Amino acid sequence: MGIRLEKNWEILNSARIKALPGQLGVYQIADKDEQIISVGYAGAKEPFGIRSALEREILLHGNVATQFRYEFTSNYRSRWDELLMLHIYDYGELPEHQRNEASRVGRLHPI
Amino acid sequence: MNFDLTDEQQMIVDTTRKFVESEIVPAEENLDPDAGSLEPHDFERLVIKTKEMGFYGLDIPAEYGGPGLDTTSRALMAIEMSQHRAGLYNPCYGVFGGAGLAQLYEATDAQKERWLYPTLRGEKKGCFALTEPSGGSDPARAVQTKGYKDGTEWVLNGSKLYISGADKADYALLFARTSDDPGRNGVTAFIVDTDSPGFFVRRVVHTLRATHYATELQFEDLRIPEDQILGEVNGGFAIANDRLSRQRIPYAAGCIGPAIRAQAMSIEWAKSRETFGSILAEKQAIQWMLVDNEIDIRHAKYCVLEAAQKADKGLRFRTEAAMAKLVATEASGRVVDRCIQIHGGIGVTKDLPLERWYRELRIRRVGEGPSEVQKLIMARDIIGGSFK
Numbered sequence: 001m002g003i004r005l006e007k008n009w010e011i012l013n014s015a016r017i018k019a020l021p022g023q024l025g026v027y028q029i030a031d032k033d034e035q036i037i038s039v040g041y042a043g044a045k046e047p048f049g050i051r052s053a054l055e056r057e058i059l060l061h062g063n064v065a066t067q068f069r070y071e072f073t074s075n076y077r078s079r080w081d082e083l084l085m086l087h088i089y090d091y092g093e094l095p096e097h098q099r100n101e102a103s104r105v106g107r108l109h110p111i
Numbered sequence: 112m113n114f115d116l117t118d119e120q121q122m123i124v125d126t127t128r129k130f131v132e133s134e135i136v137p138a139e140e141n142l143d144p145d146a147g148s149l150e151p152h153d154f155e156r157l158v159i160k161t162k163e164m165g166f167y168g169l170d171i172p173a174e175y176g177g178p179g180l181d182t183t184s185r186a187l188m189a190i191e192m193s194q195h196r197a198g199l200y201n202p203c204y205g206v207f208g209g210a211g212l213a214q215l216y217e218a219t220d221a222q223k224e225r226w227l228y229p230t231l232r233g234e235k236k237g238c239f240a241l242t243e244p245s246g247g248s249d250p251a252r253a254v255q256t257k258g259y260k261d262g263t264e265w266v267l268n269g270s271k272l273y274i275s276g277a278d279k280a281d282y283a284l285l286f287a288r289t290s291d292d293p294g295r296n297g298v299t300a301f302i303v304d305t306d307s308p309g310f311f312v313r314r315v316v317h318t319l320r321a322t323h324y325a326t327e328l329q330f331e332d333l334r335i336p337e338d339q340i341l342g343e344v345n346g347g348f349a350i351a352n353d354r355l356s357r358q359r360i361p362y363a364a365g366c367i368g369p370a371i372r373a374q375a376m377s378i379e380w381a382k383s384r385e386t387f388g389s390i391l392a393e394k395q396a397i398q399w400m401l402v403d404n405e406i407d408i409r410h411a412k413y414c415v416l417e418a419a420q421k422a423d424k425g426l427r428f429r430t431e432a433a434m435a436k437l438v439a440t441e442a443s444g445r446v447v448d449r450c451i452q453i454h455g456g457i458g459v460t461k462d463l464p465l466e467r468w469y470r471e472l473r474i475r476r477v478g479e480g481p482s483e484v485q486k487l488i489m490a491r492d493i494i495g496g497s498f499k
Contacts, residue, residue, distance in 0.1 A: 001185045003314055043143040044461035075317045078324040082315040085278065104148070106278025106326075109311040 003110060004086055009034060009067040018053055020070075025038050027070035028077045029057050037061060039093050041080040041089055060097070061079035112417050116187070116226065123184050123286040126164065131394045134160065135203050144461040146197060147322035151206045161233060168208040169391035170361075171231060172216065182330025183419040186364040190412070196464035199471045200323055205439045212237045212357040214285050214350050215301065218341055226282055226302055232425040238280035238329060239269045239304075241351050248484050250286070253325050256330060258287035258299060265289070265301065267309075271328040277325050278312045280305050284302055285330075286347050301346035302339045309333035360422060360431040362479050363439035364415045366484035367408060368470040370443035373450040374404045376463070380454055391453065400449040407442035414438045430492040440475040441482060 005028055010016060011039065012029065015053040027050060031037035042053035050070055057065055073079050084101055087094055093100050116124065138153045139146065140240050161167045169185065171177025180188070192202035211230035215237070218227060229235040244302065246253035256269025267287050277283060282304050290297040303310060309331045318326040378401060381392040391397045413479045418431035451458035458465050476482050 005338050043145070046145055062182075075321045076144065077147065077322045078320075082322070083318075085315070104344060105239060108278060108315070110315060110435060 003082060005069055005071055005083060009069050012065055014053065014058070014069040017051050017058075021050050021052050021094050022046075022071075022077050023072045024074055024108070025050050025070055025072040025074055025082055027054065027057075027068055028083070029054075029061065029065045030067040030069075030077065032066045035066065036091075037097075039080070039083050039095065039098065041076040043076055048077065062075070067069045068095075082108070083105060086110065112413075112414065114416055119268050120187055122186050124187050124191055127166075128194075130160070130164070130195055131198075131203065135206075138238075139196055139204075142317060142463070144196065144467060145321040147201055148345040149206070152315060154204065154206060157203075160201075161207050166207055166229065170213070171211075175216070175231060176246060181251070181419075182360055182422040186360055186415050186419040187363035189361045190367045190371070190415075192466070194363045194372045195246055196467060197322070198372075199365060199369050199468060199475070200320060202368075208233070212239060214284060217304070217350070219338075221338065222341065229281075232398060235274065235281040236279060238274055238276040238283045240274045240277065240283045240285045242269060242273050244272045244327075248481060250351060251298065252293060254286055254288050254298050256285075256287040258289045258335075260289075260337070261334075262285060263337050265299075265337060265340070267301070267330045267333040267335060269330050270313075270417060273325040274328055275314060275323065275325055277305065277328055278315070283310070283328075284341065286351055290345050292345065294479075295348040295352075296345055298347040298351070299344050300341040300350045301335050302341055303333065303335050307333060307335070310423050319472070321467075325474070332447075356432060358479055359436040360415060360418050360428075362475075363411070363418070363432075363435040364471050366439040366443040366472060367411050367415065369464075369472065370404070370408050370411070370446040372410060373447045373465055374401070374469060376465070377404070377450040377453045377462075397453055400453055404446045404449055411435075411439040411442040413493060415488060430489050431486040433480075436479065437482045437485040437489075440472070444469075444476065 002028040009030060024042050024044060026041045028036050032037050038057055040053055040057060042050035054068060055072045084094060088102065089108055089110065093099065134157055138149055141148045160165065166178055168177045169180060169188065173179025181358045188201065192207065193199055197204060201211050211227060215223065215227040226237065232236055243253055243255055245255050256267060258265045258267045269287065282302055283305050285301045286298050287301065288297050289299040310333050311331065313329050316327055318325060381397050381401065382390060384391045414435040418428050418435040421428035421431050434479065444474065447465060449471060451465050453464060454463065457463060460466065
């Protein structure tokens with residue numbers, strides 16, 4: 001099983017978000033150049049799961065957030081940490097607005 | 112056995128219970144239902160409180176600055192500390208501090224300076240790396256990570272599986288086979304910094320515990336100076352086994368807290384929820400479930416306290432600890448299962464902590480030696496010898 005979130009990017013807009021089920025999971029948000037600007041999770045506190053979380057990402061990043069990809073999982077907390085560690089491994093640091101998570105997450109050396 | 116608490120033990124129970132109710136439960140209310148840590152400002156605030164209470168570093172021996180609790184008091188605290196949503200695996204979110212890896216108290220002075228004391232000061236974290244893909248229930252024979260000596264260094268190659276905290280640890284206590292002996296006399300314990308070349312955390316292993324994952328490790332020509340051996344060459348299994356035995360009593364005690372909390376929630380629910388014209392508490396089916404819960408909780412508690420009291424008296428407690436581990440993990444699982452049934456639909460939602468306890472308690476029947484291994488340990492003591 002691949003550990004990276006390698007699904008195709010989808011256009012991020014309200015219409016697409018509304019079509020998603022309200023399940024729990026993890027996601028990545030990217031700009032138009034597919035640069036990841038956020039790695040997040042939709043937890044059980046979200047009223048409509050991943051839909052609510054993605055709507056909040058649009059509010060946070062505005063027009064810069066143009067694409068997303070996601071994965072439904074009830075293990076959203078451990079999967080989120082895994083994606084953050086992979087991001088550090090791949091890019092050296094976390095997305096700018098998530099740098100405060102760096103001291104909390106561990107480190108991975110995937111094959 | 113006398114299960115009456117001393118005045119001091121009663122004070123410890125009362126103080127811990129009040130702390131959980133007034134500090135931990137409110138602090139966790141707004142966290143994600145699967146959260147594994149408090150908000151940093153809450154954590155720091157509550158650590159100050161536990162230090163003021165004199166309970167910080169619960170498992171640190173008195174000669175190293177810990178509170179020096181006996182096993183019974185420690186077990187009673189574990190029962191109280193686990194009575195909140197994250198309590199099974201994160202009792203009080205760690206605000207009572209950790210003791211580090213118990214084996215390091217047997218280390219050389221130089222090793223203590225490098226790893227133990229920084230751990231006790233909260234500056235370093237360690238992880239315990241024993242289990243391998245080849246198995247965990249019979250670690251003495253399952254260890255296949257190989258070590259050979261090259262000058263003044265040992266060179267290790269192999270892998271470990273289901274290792275908690277390795278991705279965040281500064282060092283690992285790592286077990287490798289260092290002789291041709293295929294059993295317990297061929298394993299050596301090494302202390303190794305996790306940033307050493309050849310030490311890799313390859314992947315996260317997701318489990319029923321949605322917050323805390325395990326990891327898989329790989330060692331490729333990992334070079335370890337010989338002064339980083341803990342204990343004697345080929346004497347590592349005794350070190351590992353000692354930890355596994357000692358761990359069983361608090362491990363069992365920690366399972367009882369969620370069962371007690373779930374039972375209290377269910378009694379309250381049964382007294383207020385109405386169906387078919389009467390409250391649930393008036394229905395025999397519900398009453399019997401609550402009674403079965405009470406029997407399971409008391410049985411588990413008595414087993415834990417019996418094991419703890421024998422340990423405190425310096426008596427042999429291996430069978431009692433194994434029985435406590437088996438009974439507490441299985442009984443608590445049954446209790447939470449019945450409590451979900453009593454609650455109905457809301458019992459399986461993340462609105463209540465029952466579903467988290469249900470998932471996490473299932474792991475307890477496997478972790479730290481599965482029920483079947485506990486029976487094997489008890490059978491050896493009851494029948495005698497090693498079935499020779």
